[in-house]
Amino acid sequence: MTTRPPLSAGLNRRRFLQLGAAGAALTAVPLSTATADTKVATKAHIVIAGAGAAGLSAAQRLMQKLDGARVTIIDKRKEHFYQPGFTLIAGGIKSKDYVVSSTAEYLPRDVTWIEEGVAEFDPDANKVVTDSGKAVTYDYLVLATGLRLDYDAIEGMDVTRIGTDGLGSIYASPDAASATWGAMARFVETGGVGLFGRPDTEMKCAGAPLKYTFITDDRLRRAGNRSKAELIYCAQNKSLFSVPIVSEKVRMLFGDRKVKVNHDHVMTGIDLGRKMAFYKTPTGTAELKYDFINVVPPMRAAEAVRNSALRWQDGAFAADGWAEVEKPTLRHRRYPNVFAVGDVAGVPKGKTAASVKWQVPVAVDHLVADIAGTTSTAVYNGYTSCPLITRLGRAMLVEFDYNNDLVPSFPGVVAPLEELWITWVMKTMALKPTYISMLRGRA
């Protein structure tokens, strides 16, 4: 096999975004000099836990790089959700069909699919146990279980009531996202107090709660009702985004859009009948009345991972049970035949499809190099991207890495902190096809 040069996966990702840009349609696209990798022959059994974006693209990559390997993927969910589209549904821009497809359509033919959840990980015995008690042994494990939305951690929260009494939460399901749009649309007519915010755990796309605040603001303005509403964003700490330069930009935009910000407010409970939200603050509990709220639940690693030896034992990622992996390689720090990709990986920054796009090739490259007896130099630098919608029709293409450095794909052309139509065009037109191509192993 040929080993991938450092950062090449990232360049591919960037090139990819560049390709996705409509503006690139007519530019000459240079062919890379890379040639087809020779497949590595092996009898190894690789188990992939989780068939979301990370698991499916890992399956595709492994099948493309290995010859004779047995690949088993374990996941009980038959539906596949394009999660970056949830905000668009809840913003009234897309219908819920936009995000729903099936796991089966992206699964490579020779991959065995066990349609169950994983109940237990036993990395000392190189074994996972499924919900029905079936033990599956492996030579290599790719952990791609995603994360768990911990709605139960918010006292009084009831996901079945999303869409009623001003309760919104875009994460629970495509239906919940759609119901949230219903609740927001009513709020846009009536006005009142709109509450937004984020949890103090790691979370999927930390830009999403900000986007949704901006979309609600724009919907109110378009309806001529902005003056009837007060929008409040409750940040979990003293910033608005983990990347300082982006946080500052959002602060300015919130100022411009008259969005009030409460810092150090972590949501702990909700009274759905009285429409009150409760927050832990440095000075005690704060109670805020709302007419519309977007509840963002705390997010933690899946239960089976949290209860296993695979979790971080100490440090910032221990409490919520994220997988203990090396930042540059996604390889487990204590179990070298285990890799974690996607949301479950205990690394800083983005839990996004853009992260997956770069993480999976790196992790797979290291795994395949192990099998081939060679060494991979592939590195994941923490790249993630967030087309941060700031109003309908405009977004900022925010891309950054572990170091909080901005890493724009189009330096000097698409400015990362400018509200641009081209970024909106990318978000609404190019990103889903890019994502689907990734699942099919074509990108």
Place this chain on the structure above:
Amino acid sequence: MKELDLAVFFSVFHEMLGPVLWLLLALAVGGIALALWVFVREGSSIDSRRLVRSELMGLLGGVAALVLMAEVTVSGFTDAGGPVDWLLVGLIWGIGLAGTTILAYGIQGVFKKA
């Protein structure tokens, strides 16, 4: 996997447009071939009146491309927020203009009275 950028590029557009991609490619290739064929048949000369007619249709084609783009992205050129956006607007309009002009020139050449 072949890290062939053109293949990735094609894959994304195929995913985006589905069968419409083939239609657009056929139109583009067919239109150019038709225009070239007419050009050669007419002794390698351009019929200026026909060209002006085609260009006028091209203007409308550019507008149609912008309308289509607005439809697909639930937005429009009024959302343009910076120079790159105006570049994109120009590019989309230009593609519509050039495509329609070439196609119209070719078709008119085929159906012209002998």
